[in-house]
Amino acid sequence: MPRRLRRARISWRVPVEQQQNRRILLVDDNESIHADFRKVLQTDSALTAAVESAAASIFDEPVARRAPVAGFEIDSAYQGEEALARVLKSVERARPYALVFVDVRMPPGWNGVETVRRIWQVDSHLQVVICTAYSDYSWPEMIDELGESDSFVILKKPFDNIEVRQLASALVVKWSLAQQARRTMCDLQAVVRKQTRAVQSAHEETIYRLVRASLCRDAETGAHIRRTGLCSELLAASAGWPAERVDQIRLAAPMHDVGKIGIPDAILRKPAALTSDEYSTLRDHTILGARMLAGSTSPILRMAQEIAQCHHERWDGTGYPSGLAGEQIPEAARIVAIVDVYDAITHDRVYRKGLPESEVQKLMLAGRGTQFDPRLLDVFMSLLPEMQAIAQSIPDENGEEVLPEWCSTLSSL
Template sequence: MNILAVDDEAVTLSRVKHYLKKWGYNILTAGNGVEALEKFLSEDIDIILTDWIMPEMDGPELIREIHNNSKRYVYIILLTSKRETDDLVSALSEAGADDYIVKPFNPEELQARVRVGERTVLLERKLREYNNDLENTVRMQTRIIRQTQEETIFRLLSALEARDKETGGHVRRIGLYSARLAKAAGWTQDKIDDILIAASMHDIGKIGVSDSILCKKGRLTEAEFEIIKSHTIIGGRILGNSKLPMLQIAHDIALYHHEKWDGSGYPCGLIGEQIPEAVCIVALVDVYDALGQGRIYRKALSEEAVLAKMYEERESHFNPDLFNIFTELIPEFRDIAKNNP
């Protein structure tokens, strides 16, 4: 147990050092608060005994600096000649000391209070170690749950892939593109993790569209196109009324991912900021990926042609601010597409 004793009175400091060494503690000393703070920051200190009134930096100020600069728990005992109740309350509550000893001190009292400090330090550190282990366990379990959710969702989406051969790779890429764009837009990691999965469910409503329309090679009739458009409503119904944040995001994406910034989209004709940011993210990457991939009813466009077409619609179809961020990420999107065919 390492103890730092701080006092500008040489006699008091010598007595403290004598007794603590006698009781088997490792002792460091300092003659003022500034020197003590330097030693504290360079050594592993467990307990501090500090005088109240000292030049350059007094005891309470030293205690505050220690609390501000240490992540480890340190037990602090304030040595003081002040005996008034208000002073002692101030030492414990305002300065942040754990205990105090009135000078001149009795060796037996000093030993008893230091031993209390030693037990407290050991218990506190065991508690912190337990909490760290618990946090690590929770994080690990959270990762397992997240991985289970992701795998389950992708396996369920394979039902779409069996009907619509383009869907499988597309849904994986949309999730990865969306997560990267969300990160660049400043989202928190929790929300990024959510959109990674939620974006992949953007077309889940297609499960309610008949094969004859979904897989039609020719141009759709106006009536057939209206049926295709209904996949947004179907997806919203499938994912609606959930209390899980990830599924709430997925609901918005499934329902609104064909909305346009100027209000000309479907199914609700939302305009501008009415469209949730998650939806705006998916709208961008969905168009980017869909136009760059061949479909049964059309050939794939080159990336140059895709970006040119999207640029023409940057203010009518897309959130302009997100569009600017999106264009900076194109090299990364190419790598994602290459690794997720």
């Protein structure tokens, strides 16, 4: 009796093939080519079973089963138009093909290159094998038609079965890896977005608290702060600023007077007129504010620093703290200078009443080219109805409520 032959048992594992999309579309006008491809590409589980059964009789014991070589799921199209329809349907059903074999010559319809160009418009992730004879398109001609891409290869006729099988196996793996890379990239982008939002919202909350701290000292209202941000935003946008900077000035403008935190109450809250020394101390709020905001890498805080430093400079050079003139004054500060004065004179303060609109216009125009940048003032005057609408939507009596509301709008940016 022959000595029993023993074989090591092969453990079961999930074949890599089962984790992949193995859907292939064959596009060829010749029916016999489809039959040939199917023979090469479809599963050989029947063959596997026959081999295992023969082995079992030789070894006289049940043979540990070999994982079958998985085949491909194959669909056929006989013209380019039909291929396009199938690809479209596969995408709609979220069952995309991984790979398409396309013949170049398929009369009377589109040729293979035209077919590929169109199906890539529907599904740009498809891997493509273009089947061609030597006399068909050259490689440079195909590049001309389809562009540089690592998603197509050329298979020269006549085909070699093993080459076809290897190409199919390699390209479906490539499709799956590319898909996995895209998913990973999406996940990473979501994480980055979430973390950026968290950092941004912490940053915005800090701004909010800084403004709030300055309001504890100053007689200004929260409504004034909010209106200054919105009116500066409107003026900057109308003056042609890019959207990103327009967003920044809405957040930066409310910090224009944060330096008042450092001014003594005896001056800040003095119910009578200030002496010249006291007035000189009050002016220092510009320098103090700029110092508080200096050194940041945040574009919002850098803009806020410029505004805090220069919002009392005048176009004619007679302002403070540095006597800058014209375009030496940062544009953000020139914008806030206009908006801040407009808001101050249109609203009541403890020491005076807000002026009527006709007086306001006269006063603002009197500052054209002396106190204010003439170009920006012209834009501002053309926006008066919108400025009034902002003022009406945020009256002083709602001042305490607008800051938390402002804070929540920051977080949505």
